Amino acid sequence: MNQTMDVPAKRNTKQKDAVRHALSETTGFVSAQDLHLVLRNHGSTVGLATVYRALADLAASGEADSIQATSVAGTGETLFRACGQSHHHHLICTECGKTVEIAAATVEKWAEAIAAENGFTESSHTIEIYGRCASCTA
Amino acid sequence: MNQTMDVPAKRNTKQKDAVRHALSETTGFVSAQDLHLVLRNHGSTVGLATVYRALADLAASGEADSIQATSVAGTGETLFRACGQSHHHHLICTECGKTVEIAAATVEKWAEAIAAENGFTESSHTIEIYGRCASCTA
DNA sequence: GCATTATTGAGAATGATTGTCAATACCGAC
DNA sequence: GTCGGTATTGACAATCATTCTCAATAATGC
Ligand SMILES: [Zn+2]
Ligand SMILES: [Zn+2]
Ligand SMILES: [Zn+2]
Ligand SMILES: [Zn+2]
Numbered sequence: 001m002n003q004t005m006d007v008p009a010k011r012n013t014k015q016k017d018a019v020r021h022a023l024s025e026t027t028g029f030v031s032a033q034d035l036h037l038v039l040r041n042h043g044s045t046v047g048l049a050t051v052y053r054a055l056a057d058l059a060a061s062g063e064a065d066s067i068q069a070t071s072v073a074g075t076g077e078t079l080f081r082a083c084g085q086s087h088h089h090h091l092i093c094t095e096c097g098k099t100v101e102i103a104a105a106t107v108e109k110w111a112e113a114i115a116a117e118n119g120f121t122e123s124s125h126t127i128e129i130y131g132r133c134a135s136c137t138a
Numbered sequence: 139m140n141q142t143m144d145v146p147a148k149r150n151t152k153q154k155d156a157v158r159h160a161l162s163e164t165t166g167f168v169s170a171q172d173l174h175l176v177l178r179n180h181g182s183t184v185g186l187a188t189v190y191r192a193l194a195d196l197a198a199s200g201e202a203d204s205i206q207a208t209s210v211a212g213t214g215e216t217l218f219r220a221c222g223q224s225h226h227h228h229l230i231c232t233e234c235g236k237t238v239e240i241a242a243a244t245v246e247k248w249a250e251a252i253a254a255e256n257g258f259t260e261s262s263h264t265i266e267i268y269g270r271c272a273s274c275t276a
Numbered sequence: 277g278c279a280t281t282a283t284t285g286a287g288a289a290t291g292a293t294t295g296t297c298a299a300t301a302c303c304g305a306c
Numbered sequence: 307g308t309c310g311g312t313a314t315t316g317a318c319a320a321t322c323a324t325t326c327t328c329a330a331t332a333a334t335g336c
Contacts, residue, residue, distance in 0.1 A: 009334085010282080013333075048285085050283080076206060077323060110242065118238050129252055131262070190293065214324090
């Protein structure tokens with residue numbers, strides 16, 4: 001093996017757990033800033049940078065999914081959500097943020113096929129569906 | 139009609155044409171900053187803010203498509219590309235940026251159906267496929 | 277308990293994008 | 307073609323999300 005062991009051992013901290021917990025409480029996607037506010041409002045003294053670091057870790061380990069808030073009139077912030085481990089996509093309400101996880105083998109195959117047809121390898125994809133949920137259609 | 143005319147009449151300017159032209163020259167997606175550099179290197183004295191404004195206009199009028207550069211190790215900048223008018227998606231090489239426009243009625247229907255099944259209306263979607271093109275697979 | 281060192285938090289720094297505003301250049305009217 | 311009202315421009319300041327810095331703190335193994 002040529003793996004120069006230099007990856008710092010991870011530690012469990014109250015802050016990281018607090019972020020994980022706060023994230024699991026929310027139903028839809030949230031920004032790091034919003035989550036930080038929620039935590040502070042609950043008495044936590046966690047720092048903003050720490051929330052960013054914790055979310056980055058969760059996203060890296062697959063415990064959380066992240067998307068870019070592009071919609072309309074946004075500076076494009078990153079939103080996070082605690083999700084199932086298996087590969088899936090999202091149906092998101094642009095009004096209340098309600099999120100439904102979507103898993104469809106057919107589109108996975110489609111995306112894979114499109115890439116292959118054009119000679120692309122190591123393909124990946126980004127697929128999100130937006131709309132206004134029943135509750136918000138009033 | 140109740141349309142209080144207050145939309146400022148658009149004007150044609152050299153700068154806007156320069157941006158439009160520079161954008162059409164590039165084959166893949168480019169950032170506003172990169173496009174600004176290209177223009178300056180070609181002798182133009184166009185300002186960065188103007189390039190941003192022109193690109194925003196082009197994107198709004200449907201003359202250009204935009205995506206968020208998330209991929210790997212990017213601060214998430216917005217990329218633009220002169221595209222066909224009709225609705226489509228993209229297959230993008232993460233290495234050289236080569237872009238292929240994709241149009242597939244089946245996924246359009248699929249996305250529409252998923253939204254409807256869950257009681258969502260006014261649905262839209264974001265679908266991009268990434269990979270490494272033949273030339274870059276060496 | 278103790279030493280080692282990953283982690284934290286406050287604030288500075290960064291990078292992309294947008295706002296400000298006086299100077300400029302379109303464009304339709306004369 | 308000239309003129310005038312106003313949309314547009316460009317240099318720079320301002321904003322916003324995110325990352326970096328670094329001394330202080332706390333988790334882990336012994
Ligand atoms: Zn998810
Ligand atoms: Zn997928
Ligand atoms: Zn396109
Ligand atoms: Zn589509």
